[in-house]
Amino acid sequence: MALLSILCYPDPRLHTVAKPVTAVDARVRLLVSDMLQTMYEASGIGLAATQVDVHERLIVVDVSQERDQPLVLINPELVWTSPGKRLNEEGCLSVPGIYDGVERFDAVHVRALDAQGKSRVIEACDLLAVCVQHEMDHLLGKVFVEYLSPLKRNRIKTKMLKARREDVR
Ligand code: K1U
Ligand code: ZN
Numbered sequence: 001m002a003l004l005s006i007l008c009y010p011d012p013r014l015h016t017v018a019k020p021v022t023a024v025d026a027r028v029r030l031l032v033s034d035m036l037q038t039m040y041e042a043s044g045i046g047l048a049a050t051q052v053d054v055h056e057r058l059i060v061v062d063v064s065q066e067r068d069q070p071l072v073l074i075n076p077e078l079v080w081t082s083p084g085k086r087l088n089e090e091g092c093l094s095v096p097g098i099y100d101g102v103e104r105f106d107a108v109h110v111r112a113l114d115a116q117g118k119s120r121v122i123e124a125c126d127l128l129a130v131c132v133q134h135e136m137d138h139l140l141g142k143v144f145v146e147y148l149s150p151l152k153r154n155r156i157k158t159k160m161l162k163a164r165r166e167d168v169r
Contacts, residue, residue, distance in 0.1 A: 004038045004052040008164065009095045010157050015141040016055045018048075021074050024117035028058070032072050032115050035060045040067060044093045046131040048138030051094050059135040063127045071122065073112035076136055079121065080109035088130045090144050098156055102147045104133045 007014050021028055031054060039047040039060055049058040061071045087101045107125040110132055114120055124132050134144055145153050 001037045002034050003041055004034050006038065006042065006047075006051050006093050007053055009092070009143050009145065009160050011094075013053055014050060014094060014138070014143055016050060017141045018050055018055045018057045018139040021056050021058055021113070024074060024113055024115065028056075028074070029115055031058065032060065036062075036070050036072075039093075042093050045127070046135045047093065048135045050138045050141070057139050059132070059139065061128065061131050061135060063131055071128075072115040073110060073122070073132070073135075074114070074117075076110050076112040076132070076139075078108055078136070079111045081105040082107040090130065090134055092134070092144055094138075094143060095145055095156065095160065098145065098159075100145070100148055100152070102134075102144050104130050108132060110136075 031049065035047050035049065035052060035058070038052065039062065045063050046059060046061040049056050057075045059073045059076060061073070062069055082105050084106045085103045086106050087103050089099055090102045091099045106129065107123070108129050110122045110124065112120060112122065137144065145156050
């Protein structure tokens with residue numbers, strides 16, 4: 001297993017649209033275990049392959065308190081969305097230190113392959129639903145700050161670029 005490095009906003013690679021995974025093989029299973037290790041080490045509740053510069057439709061999620069219920073969603077597709085939406089506070093490992101409200105469906109059903117290549121439908125609500133929608137956006141090249149006003153987004157961009165400059169000094 002290996003720790004992967006996470007792309008930081010406004011890295012343009014975060015806007016790449018991911019392609020479907022063509023086979024759930026040993027390469028994909030190694031990527032899954034590296035992504036899980038990376039997510040746990042960063043204290044995240046989710047991670048999309050896009051964030052580790054792999055542009056394939058794969059996400060990992062664990063919203064459990066005990067950090068022992070990993071979910072692997074390969075080629076995830078929304079098959080049902082609730083009628084209602086709710087504003088939730090979100091964060092992102094690619095935009096460290098920034099939290100803001102984003103409207104998401106209250107609940108979603110997602111069809112995906114698991115790490116064994118088996119097709120499953122996951123019924124998600126609450127934090128799991130929010131996290132899955134956030135991660136699926138990453139696969140479309142969308143970062144949560146794109147839901148915020150242009151003013152807020154530009155302030156975040158400037159802050160991130162300044163932090164990066166200070167980091168390399
Ligand atoms: O995609 C990511 O970068 C992971 C992200 C997932 C996420 C968190 C909160 C709402 C939606 C999606 C994170 O894990 S951010 C860090 C975090 O652990 C966290 C932040 C806010 C609430 C709960 C957890
Ligand atoms: Zn994110």
